[in-house]
Amino acid sequence: MAKDDKELRKLMDVIDEVNPYSTYLSESTLxxxxxxxxxxxxxxxxxxxxxxxxxxxVGRITQIAGPSGCGKTFFIQKIIANAQKMGKxxxxxxxxxxxxxxxxxxxxxxxxxxxxITALTLENTxxxxxxxxxxxxxxxxxxxxxxxxxxxxxxxxxxxxxxxxKGSTSADMGTFAKSVKALLxxxxxxxxxxxxxxxxxNEIYDNPNVMYPTLEKDMPxxxxxxxxxxxxxxxxxxxxxxxxxxxxxNTLVGGQKGYSGVSLTCRAVKNRIIKPFMEVExxxxxxxxxxxxxxxxxxxxGLGVVVLDGKTYKDWNGESLGYYKNWRKDKEVWKRLLPxxxxxxxxxxxxxxxxxxxxxxxxxxxxxxxxxxxxxxPLEKLKNMKKKVxxxxxxxxxxxxxx
Numbered sequence: 001m002a003k004d005d006k007e008l009r010k011l012m013d014v015i016d017e018v019n020p021y022s023t024y025l026s027e028s029t030l031x032x033x034x035x036x037x038x039x040x041x042x043x044x045x046x047x048x049x050x051x052x053x054x055x056x057x058v059g060r061i062t063q064i065a066g067p068s069g070c071g072k073t074f075f076i077q078k079i080i081a082n083a084q085k086m087g088k089x090x091x092x093x094x095x096x097x098x099x100x101x102x103x104x105x106x107x108x109x110x111x112x113x114x115x116x117i118t119a120l121t122l123e124n125t126x127x128x129x130x131x132x133x134x135x136x137x138x139x140x141x142x143x144x145x146x147x148x149x150x151x152x153x154x155x156x157x158x159x160x161x162x163x164x165x166k167g168s169t170s171a172d173m174g175t176f177a178k179s180v181k182a183l184l185x186x187x188x189x190x191x192x193x194x195x196x197x198x199x200x201x202n203e204i205y206d207n208p209n210v211m212y213p214t215l216e217k218d219m220p221x222x223x224x225x226x227x228x229x230x231x232x233x234x235x236x237x238x239x240x241x242x243x244x245x246x247x248x249x250n251t252l253v254g255g256q257k258g259y260s261g262v263s264l265t266c267r268a269v270k271n272r273i274i275k276p277f278m279e280v281e282x283x284x285x286x287x288x289x290x291x292x293x294x295x296x297x298x299x300x301x302g303l304g305v306v307v308l309d310g311k312t313y314k315d316w317n318g319e320s321l322g323y324y325k326n327w328r329k330d331k332e333v334w335k336r337l338l339p340x341x342x343x344x345x346x347x348x349x350x351x352x353x354x355x356x357x358x359x360x361x362x363x364x365x366x367x368x369x370x371x372x373x374x375x376x377x378p379l380e381k382l383k384n385m386k387k388k389v390x391x392x393x394x395x396x397x398x399x400x401x402x403x
Contacts, residue, residue, distance in 0.1 A: 033273070034058075035195075036055045041292060042292055044266055046278070047279065050274035050346060055082075057230060058197045062198070063232040063233070065232060065233070066204055066237070067237070070236065073201065078107060080092070080148060084110055089115070089144055090114045091132070092115065093119040094116065095154040095155045096154050101116075121155060122157055122182075123157065123179055129183075130190065133191070141194075144196075150200070150201045152180060156176070181228075230270075235264055261286050263283055264281065264284055266279065266281070281295050282294055283295070299341065303345065304344065311323065
């Protein structure tokens, strides 16, 4: 070894003495994702991981956000079932009592092997996770656990709990966001160290203070809910009527008045694994559950795997496939199409060396905690608008006087 190399190694050894997780990037097991948990949908797997056959990254934080009734808990239970199939031990912090032990076996879950905790407060949940994952690190049982939090928007801060105990009616002016930040900071650090997978659900809402609603919705929890997860999937929904099998081919449930399920728009609004803002549409049937291949048609069209020719389709080689309703459940056709789609996704949805975006150097600790203000009343909105108009008029009058 050259003299310079020995001096460099000696200098580096100082870091190793201070931090037991110090290593070279090429040898790091913490920064590499080498295991994934299937979501139950090939299309959803793809927009999260860049592969039809991967899904939720092990050792990272994944957030599933959406309005009530969009299937967040359904996806959570599919992930729990698939994690158990991989031999993972699942721990659930449930703030809404939404995961039913009697219903769990219908999703393939063994409820006797799920540690279930009623989430009391954000701080209590943070402390439990922090103590548990430190124990995992000390025991060396890395990569064995999956922690699920359903739903952080329904958890409360200890300060708010104490206010209620005292009969106080004062509004929460930022303690919730601070508590979520502390919880997710703990999860970020220890999930990577212990290769523990953390999945949590959250709500979304339109910001009443913006003039034009955006596709990317706001979420309770402040900036931490935006910055801390490795992947955030935002879900939208709409009830879907049966269309005689043209695209859904589903059996109606009696009493649903023609509605056969819900169409779910899933958008990766945050993704550190592949390019963000990939979007697919899934179908959740009231009768048969999640359709595994639904939602792949649009990516295949966009990536040139299939081509629409009038009302029928051809594959990338020009071979006729016929009407979509005829081949959408043909396993032999999918055996041909899926490898080609997997190849196209790997090429087009992953960053290459010329496309890697500049690193966001903003430190979350440098950003002041945002205060979650109570929603303005109509009168307050008018008063604020009046102040803005008055300020603008004063500015214009000043410009006139100066001219």
